[in-house]
Amino acid sequence: MKRTLQIFFAAITVAFLMGCSTLGLPSAADDFNAKVVGASTTVKAAAGTAIQLRVAGKLTDAQRDKAVQACTKALDAIETAKKLSAVDLPASENRLALALAVITALQAFTSNPNSSQAALDAALAALTPGAKT
Amino acid sequence: MNDDNATIVLAAARELILAGLEYQQTVLNAQKEGRKVSDEEAAKAIADARVTVGQLAKS
Numbered sequence: 001m002k003r004t005l006q007i008f009f010a011a012i013t014v015a016f017l018m019g020c021s022t023l024g025l026p027s028a029a030d031d032f033n034a035k036v037v038g039a040s041t042t043v044k045a046a047a048g049t050a051i052q053l054r055v056a057g058k059l060t061d062a063q064r065d066k067a068v069q070a071c072t073k074a075l076d077a078i079e080t081a082k083k084l085s086a087v088d089l090p091a092s093e094n095r096l097a098l099a100l101a102v103i104t105a106l107q108a109f110t111s112n113p114n115s116s117q118a119a120l121d122a123a124l125a126a127l128t129p130g131a132k133t
Numbered sequence: 134m135n136d137d138n139a140t141i142v143l144a145a146a147r148e149l150i151l152a153g154l155e156y157q158q159t160v161l162n163a164q165k166e167g168r169k170v171s172d173e174e175a176a177k178a179i180a181d182a183r184v185t186v187g188q189l190a191k192s
Contacts, residue, residue, distance in 0.1 A: 031160075031163075031169045031170055033169060033170035033171065033172060033174065033175040034160050034163075034169070034170045036170075036175040036178065036179070037156055037159050037160060037170055037174065037175055037178040038156050038160075040175075040178035040179045040181070040182045041152040041153075041155050041156045041178060041182070042149075042152060043182045043186070044148075044152055044155075044178075044181060044182040044185045044186075045145075045148035045149045045151065045152035046148070047182065047185040047186045047188070047189045048144075048147075048148035048151070048152075048185055049141075049144045049145045049147075049148045050189050050192075051185070051188060051189050051192050052140075052144035052147070052148070053140070053141065053144055054189070054192040055192070056140050056144070058140060058141065064189065064190075064192060065190075067189060068186060068189055068190045071182070071186040071189065072183075072186060075179055075182055075183055075186065078179060079179055082172075082175060082176075082179075107145065110141065110145075111138075111141050111145075
């Protein structure tokens with residue numbers, strides 16, 4: 001069941017990102033800012049989900065702190081990608097992909113904190129300074 | 134699906150729907166006006182997300 005939940009979260013994230021383009025919205029390939037908006041709203045959704053789980057008493061303080069750390073690092077990466085986009089588009093695209101990987105891992109983490117922490121830590125490690133961008 | 138899982142799924146679904154609507158509003162507005170999403174709109178999206186993360190930190 002937990003595995004099903006993880007797949008569900010991954011699926012709805014992908015569906016959201018794909019839906020943005022299939023609805024006739026401008027492709028992120030020709031509008032990097034649209035991609036930034038999409039990534040930022042996905043972070044916001046993940047944080048909003050975590051808030052609701054806190055209210056429902058289903059997320060501990062430590063898990064909340066982990067979620068905050070993941071969201072903050074993802075947003076930092078999105079900002080970095082935004083700045084990089086003016087000078088190095090491939091690097092900025094890569095940075096944005098790393099940020100989305102963190103958010104996907106965070107969504108799995110909030111659905112099953114015990115077994116998904118390693119995946120979230122790995123995604124966060126990829127964002128640390130010195131990691132390949 | 135038990136109550137715990139239903140809570141998680143419903144919370145995630147609600148937030149993603151809201152995020153989708155917000156994304157559409159920003160990007161569709163730009164499209165209707167025949168332009169790309171501005172730097173200011175992108176910065177606002179990041180700032181809005183940071184506000185929500187701040188609320189999470191205080192929860």
